[in-house]
Amino acid sequence: xxxxxxxxxxxxxxxxxxxxxxxxxxxxxxxxxxxxxxxxxxxxxxxxxxxxxxxxxxxxxxxxxxxxxxxxxxx
Numbered sequence: 269x270x271x272x273x274x275x276x277x278x279x280x281x282x283x284x285x286x287x288x289x290x291x292x293x294x295x296x297x298x299x300x301x302x303x304x305x306x307x308x309x310x311x312x313x314x315x316x317x318x319x320x321x322x323x324x325x326x327x328x329x330x331x332x333x334x335x336x337x338x339x340x341x342x343x
Contacts, residue, residue, distance in 0.1 A: 290317060294332050 273281070293316060299307040310332050321327065 286320075293317070297332055 290313075293308070293313045296302060296308045297310050297313060301307070313332065318324075321331075
């Protein structure tokens with residue numbers, strides 16, 4: 269029961285979920301926390317998320333350490 273979510277609510281939940289997954293991937297590049305053997309490479313994250321990063325051309329060089337690199341999904 270209950271009221272079904274609006275299209276905007278569904279979109280916002282989806283973007284939040286995808287951004288959470290991107291954050292996990294970014295965190296997994298931390299060599300201090302996970303060590304050289306277990307941390308994933310920044311290039312793997314970039315290759316995985318290619319085409320989905322918001323304003324990719326404007327990203328700073330060390331975009332993995334910058335807050336707010338969001339997945340760009342237009343409703």
